[in-house]
Amino acid sequence: MKNFLSVHDATTIPDLVNRARHYKASRNENRELADGKTLINLFFNPSLRTRLSTERAGYELGFQVITMDAGGGWKLEFEDGAVMNLDSAEHVKEAAGVLSQYCDVLAVRSFPGLEDRTADYEDRIINAFVKYATVPVVSLESAIRHPLQSLADCVTIAEHRQTDRPKVVLTWAPHPRKLPQAVANSFAEWMVKWDEVDLTIANPEGFDLATEFTAGARVLHNQEEAMRGADFVYAKNWSSYTDYGATAQLPDWTVSEQKMALTNDAFFMHCLPVRRNVVVTDGVLDSDRSLVLRQADNRTWAAAAVLAGLLGG
Numbered sequence: 001m002k003n004f005l006s007v008h009d010a011t012t013i014p015d016l017v018n019r020a021r022h023y024k025a026s027r028n029e030n031r032e033l034a035d036g037k038t039l040i041n042l043f044f045n046p047s048l049r050t051r052l053s054t055e056r057a058g059y060e061l062g063f064q065v066i067t068m069d070a071g072g073g074w075k076l077e078f079e080d081g082a083v084m085n086l087d088s089a090e091h092v093k094e095a096a097g098v099l100s101q102y103c104d105v106l107a108v109r110s111f112p113g114l115e116d117r118t119a120d121y122e123d124r125i126i127n128a129f130v131k132y133a134t135v136p137v138v139s140l141e142s143a144i145r146h147p148l149q150s151l152a153d154c155v156t157i158a159e160h161r162q163t164d165r166p167k168v169v170l171t172w173a174p175h176p177r178k179l180p181q182a183v184a185n186s187f188a189e190w191m192v193k194w195d196e197v198d199l200t201i202a203n204p205e206g207f208d209l210a211t212e213f214t215a216g217a218r219v220l221h222n223q224e225e226a227m228r229g230a231d232f233v234y235a236k237n238w239s240s241y242t243d244y245g246a247t248a249q250l251p252d253w254t255v256s257e258q259k260m261a262l263t264n265d266a267f268f269m270h271c272l273p274v275r276r277n278v279v280v281t282d283g284v285l286d287s288d289r290s291l292v293l294r295q296a297d298n299r300t301w302a303a304a305a306v307l308a309g310l311l312g313g
């Protein structure tokens with residue numbers, strides 16, 4: 001793998017899932033792999049899991065790890081040819097060039113603005129780092145994708161499935177703020193490409209994701225119909241792609257015990273952080289079918305598989 005920005009960079013999904021499970025089963029035994037190498041994690045947005053699980057993965061493989069909040073550095077310019085007489089002090093050309101001298105792998109988190117769909121869907125920030133860095137670049141959630149989360153989700157499903165081809169339902173759920181489509185886009189494209197599950201997506205009218213991510217999945221606008229017989233229910237809010245950035249308060253879409261009763265005793269999944277009793281009720285989140293902490297644990301092993309893959313390990 002040269003970079004890790006989407007499912008299209010994965011060697012194969014089963015290969016990465018197996019590698020993640022291998023690192024999970026052999027923790028503390030892989031510290032030679034990246035001995036003498038440095039990982040830099042650069043965050044333009046908040047994080048708990050991605051930051052700490054990627055650091056852990058780096059330490060597991062023997063990397064020296066440096067994490068920086070981009071807000072503590074100079075404001076960066078991303079437009080080529082910009083006349084930099086406003087508030088941006090440094091161009092990504094220099095910043096990426098400098099960081100490439102300080103590390104062997106560069107990981108970046110950059111959320112969308114949710115105002116300009118064209119700009120967001122060009123994924124300008126992460127792609128500027130790819131263009132100007134001379135080391136492999138890893139997405140820690142870009143404007144439109146969250147591939148390390150999706151890989152961890154594949155690992156979690158692989159660990160818990162009880163049939164060869166489980167029914168997985170990705171359902172939209174309410175949220176008080178407007179959120180990116182990144183987690184949902186990425187989950188959909190990984191599930192479809194993995195081809196070891198049947199994916200149904202449930203969302204209200206007006207909240208269909210871009211078809212480039214969902215082609216191959218069934219899309220329904222009726223949550224209860226979608227959840228019937230599900231083996232895994234993955235809840236996530238996203239703002240509208242078509243009426244870009246628009247939100248809707250639809251409390252009927254909260255995932256509840258009553259709705260989980262329609263499923264095949266499904267496991268519940270969410271990437272976290274989650275708004276309790278808005279996205280999902282306490283009863284579901286606190287039940288023994290909830291996999292949210294397992295997913296968060298698997299973030300470390302997914303990141304280890306990817307970092308090792310980028311080093312050729």
Ligand SMILES: NCCC[C@H](NC(=O)CCC(=O)O)C(=O)O
Nearest residue numbers: 141177179180182183271272273
């Ligand atoms: N990294 C996982 C999710 C990150 C982000 N969620 C959030 O911003 C939630 C914030 C809040 O609940 O206020 C998202 O949806 O893409």
Ligand SMILES: NC(=O)OP(=O)(O)O
Nearest residue numbers: 047048049050271272
């Ligand atoms: N799931 C996830 O990416 O969490 P953080 O935003 O806390 O990193």
